[in-house]
Amino acid sequence: MSVKTFLLPDLGEGLTEAELVRWLVAEGDTIEIDQPVAEVETAKSMVEVPSPYAGTIHELHGAEGQMMLVDAPLFSVLEAGSSAPSPAAAPAVREVAQSYREEERAGAVAPKGEGSGNVLIGYGTPEGLAATQRKRRPRSSMTTSDGNGAVLQSSVRSAALVISPLVRKLARDRGININNVSGSGADGLILRSDIEAATATAAPATVVAASSPAQHTSPEDATAKDSGIASGASPVSGIDARSGLPVATRTPIAGVRKAIATAMSRSRSEIPEATVWVDVDATNLLQMRSAMKTSDPENTPGLLAFIARFVIAGLIKYPELNTRIEHNAAGDAEIIGFDGINLGFAAQTDRGLMVPSIRNAQDLSARGLNKELSRLTEVARAGKATVAELTSGTFTLNNYGVFGVDGSAAIINYPEVAILGVGRILDKPWVVDGALAVRKMTELTLAFDHRVCDGGTAAGFLRFVADAIENPASVLADL
Template sequence: MSETRVFLLPDLGEGLTEAELVSWHVAVGDEISVDQPIAEVETAKSTVEVPSPYAGIVAELHGQPGETLDVGKPLISVTPVSVAGTAADDAAPAEPAGPVVEPAETELGEPAAEPAKAHPEAEAYREEEKAGSGNVLIGYGTPGGHGVARRTRARRSSVALAEPADTTPAGTPAEDDLTLLRTRVPGRLGAVISPLVRRMAREHGVDLGELPGSGEGGLIMRRDVEKAIHAPVVEPAETTPAETPKSPAEPAKTTAAPEGTDARTGLPIAARTPVRGVRKAVAANMARSRSEIPEATVWVDVDATGLLELREGLKAGGAQVPGLLAFIARFVTAGLKKYPELNTRIETASDGSQEIVSFDGVNLGIAAQTDRGLVVPSVRAAEKLTARELDAEIRRLTDVARQGKATPTELGSGTFTLNNYGVFGVDGSAAIINHPEVAILGVGRIIDKPWVVNGELAVRKVTELTLTFDHRVCDGGTAAGFLRFVADAIENPTTLLADI
């Protein structure tokens, strides 16, 4: 009988370690082809479809919609079929029992071991697998049509690629890890295990992610799995409060809070919401920003009447008019050319030394509120675009971000962020810098306010600009100079908009 191939959830880009399973596109028993989309998953960056690297019959789906899966853990099991559409011949050379888990960091699309003689139908499947289509899923893909797999790591010796039968003596655990292919366990950088140990753990329901390794560097050995298999089962503790015996001298005490009640406040717990996906990524990034960046904030009120009058004049002429945010984006890119310190990044070397990295260009991030949380897609090479071109790209990026279809490149390549929180009806905000950037500019709502114009009081359209910056890359003079540049451009827009 042909082996079942287990496809592990690949790294979906940006070094992400997990993804939430949104939906399956296939069911057990379906016949699938190479590169056919099999599932939709949501990462901290976006929602993507995962294609299958194997053709065959779906044997098992490893996960339910709504479940969070670790990168490198099983996603789907596929049983190969012959070119005639039937299961591979039982007369094929004997194979190890149980499915063979493909390692996450080996040569993609290439079998881990080749038997000396393969059945013709099985060999046909291998050739189909090697051919691939070349379709790539961020950080993963099948090889192109040259019959040669793209390798992601140095070639291992043939000894390391050979997988022995299950008859390996139990008393030689060291040989398991010296002669078998090793794969990395997600979340445990030092723990690598053999396919034989993986299979033993899977058959007995042992969670390798929670198992400490007794080998060198935390290596999980066969003896560790055997110990976990024979370990006594610990019953979970009672969740209901136990009664404390009463005595004549003291009243009974409650040893635990009632179920569904918060122990600290005494209030009923209404709901528990897991922090995952975009919310988890935002929380981690904001916490890192606040812990690493010595930020400072400057702000200024700006008379935006001139900019609004310019837009009204363009509308009256029948021209297609960019949105206000596109105009401000144009002013920001011009300001960053004059004050490039705010368009940088600080990198820390392994020895603790730091350097400021400057960029030849501006990838302008636009903060966008979506149903999945706050995301920041970026307009690449924004300094080269006119206000109209910026407007079109901002609208496109906002739309794909709200659909959850923005790519990791679009969401993770910004060098400076522009945040329009005025749409929420607020005037200002001490924003948190989008790490690893060094500054973020916020724009408040535009409202009527009393303003002095040529010595006389008038009602003008006023907004507030707020700049939060990393004090390590510049001082207040630079930050104030940039903020004043953008403010002056809003008050006198025609000086910078000759190219719209």
């Protein structure tokens, strides 16, 4: 009997959970190597998880719609030629998932022996994992026999063996004493799945009591406590304790929405942000594009592609806005400049606001940018954008005019240092050559990190883009 229990891998840098959207197989199905088994949604994208083994699906370890923690069992495969295990059989072998960085390293070495020859999304092959794992110093142990010839080994340890701080935090949040948890990893290493199992077996009252440290209690909290309701939670009757209103819905902040909330909170708390804006006459740009569309309708870029080209030219002239602030090993802040521009753009999808980026956008013409804008919008809306496509931007362009608004004080897409917003284009009275005329007007808004530049640099960049929109032919002649 050989049952492989596959653990949910880290499908992107630092992700700790994913929503199980859909099973692509059922228990008892026969599968091949690399066959997709499940579709999961992370904070970054929708991902199909393939199996590194052929055989029969023995068990599916979650329900559709359930949030699954990284390193928690996802599915078990009974390998070809094996019989179904009996209840008294030894526990199944659990395949430990690789991290995203380990996956990239595994791709540089051809795997050998058992398992898929491919480096799969988020995990890689068993041999690749073995090559990257560190050897741990052996701990004190005692070897005994169970009387049936099997050798049992019990380890004597003075402290819990935990590497990941996320596992410690999960145990602390759930009120689990980590020293009382038996680890199922190598050498007794405690994994997230072990904390999950300990939570399931712990008495609810014990978990709540252990996870609620003594702290100052507000009058509202005291009222909730006296009525048997935890602060911020709804009572059994469905009436909110603070407002007194019936609770209509309760939606967890998870997946994409959680990632957006985290990034926006960090942006507001860490970046000293300033905003400048300007009204722009886009009449000449619209007339130029209309003339191009008449002669070559199939190859005429959209307005956003032209504006993106002007933005790229502006960033080349004002590179301070195409940077990032990081902290070195000593804890000192550094401004990191880049040899190239990855232009991100906001794309509204059913899963929330995505910001895919065009890699090395400085090398593309307006037509090339238009193709990439279309392609990345489609893959983002389909949930198929890669982690790299969604996290590698160095500057963001946001066309919120499609929502029918004129302006917005946009939040910088952390950890970038600036974002340019474009409002809707509409007819407005405007003075041209001393006379009042009806022109196609829009508003540009630039939010920037005041740590990397002053207002003069930000205004210079914004004015450059505005002038390019107002006189596109002269600017495009130099690009």
